[in-house]
Amino acid sequence: MNILFSPLGGTDPISENNFYDGSMLHICRHYDIDKVYLYMTKEIYEKHEKDDRYRFFINKLAEQKNKEIESVIIADKERDNVQEYDPFLFKFEEEINNIINELNDDDNFFINISSGTPAMKNALVILQDLNEYNCKFIQVSTPIKKMNEHTHGKVLELELMWEMNMELEKEGNNRCVESKCPSLSRLRKEEIIKKHIDEYDYRAALSVARDMEKNSTKNYIDELLRAVNRYNLNMKKVDNEYKKEGFDITPVKAGDARKLFEYALWLNIKVKREEYIDFVRGITPIVVELFEVVLKGRGKLDINKYCTLNGYKVRVWDTGKIAKNIQGKDTSIKDIVNKEYKIKHSDKDKVEEFRFGIIYSEALLYLIKNLIDDEVLFDIASNIRTVEEKVRNLAAHDIVALDSNDIKNRTGFTPVQIMDKIKKLFNYTNFGIKPEYWDSYDDMNKELKRRISEHREETTSC
16 A cells, blocks of 8 residues: 655645645645545644545545545644644654554555645654654645745635646646655764774674665665675675675685785784784784795795695694705705704704794795895895794783884884785785785775765755
């Protein structure tokens, strides 16, 4: 059913000046209303008692449409101060809630915001803002495109007024406009979502969006979910949830390259959010993998050929393989690492050999130094390794608070400088990382916010 709630004003049901439909009747005509709730103040109810004009014209329209239109009178017979909106606010809320509670799932609910006094119209708009009703607010423009005249001459007979109705033709001009002005509540929530997006807090943004009316978020909520999964490094879900109307949020597509680059972007966000403990804890995995990638690409050394898995399925050095000469070299991994390890600890009275176990960045750094002739690369890798060594264990094993100054005091570098070195290390891979790729999260944020604003513009007519 199509159901209408309508206050009544001076030009309802038909204007006695121009004989066009008043707003209530016009909505009934063009929205094929099946049931209309007629709110009447003291003055309107007195007119109703005099000649039953409102139901008379509704019934005439029903005859014209060859259907029935049920009329329900809401008589607020004591309401005579029609310019104060507070009383209407509470009365309308009560009546509208009663109607909504009786609606079926397939019913369509409409509210007329063109009839009645300014106080009535304001009360309805405020209620929509507060309650976000799942309905359509209908405005009806005047037939002469200016303010209606409300002064009335001699009242014509109702039958004559119907016959003189300028809109008896079924194909008459539809002056109804669905008011798409979003509620202040929705606008506030959209601004909150944008704020969360700016702060890279996609889970919080999604949580707010999911509490909103589905139609108001359809332009961006799926992409917001993809942003959550991207931040969670779940690339499989990112790809599976891609839709035709979506947008590409990950610039790097290849397996290992994508995995490492997205992880680096995640670290970069940790720096931007000043979540430094997560940042330093997250350095070790990417340092080890980047060192391996660089060794394989620049040093022609594939670490995986010199490893085995222990009982916990963790890679460890294969003591037999690392003792053999590297192909094309007259030295072994064991010799290189032990030599560099002893040099580093030469100040000690007695230096034991390096303990080969799980693959860590220290041994990989020694190999980079000896197998790749690039002082700049070694300087970058050495600085990153120093950072990892000096702050990783502290953050991993102690309950501490770290700020940018703490990290700089311990390592000589700020988190931003450390992140810049990690970015530079990517230049020594064959991943083809372009400088603009590092802005891909910000590009994603801009597109998400653009979609929010675009949908607002599409659904706004006020």
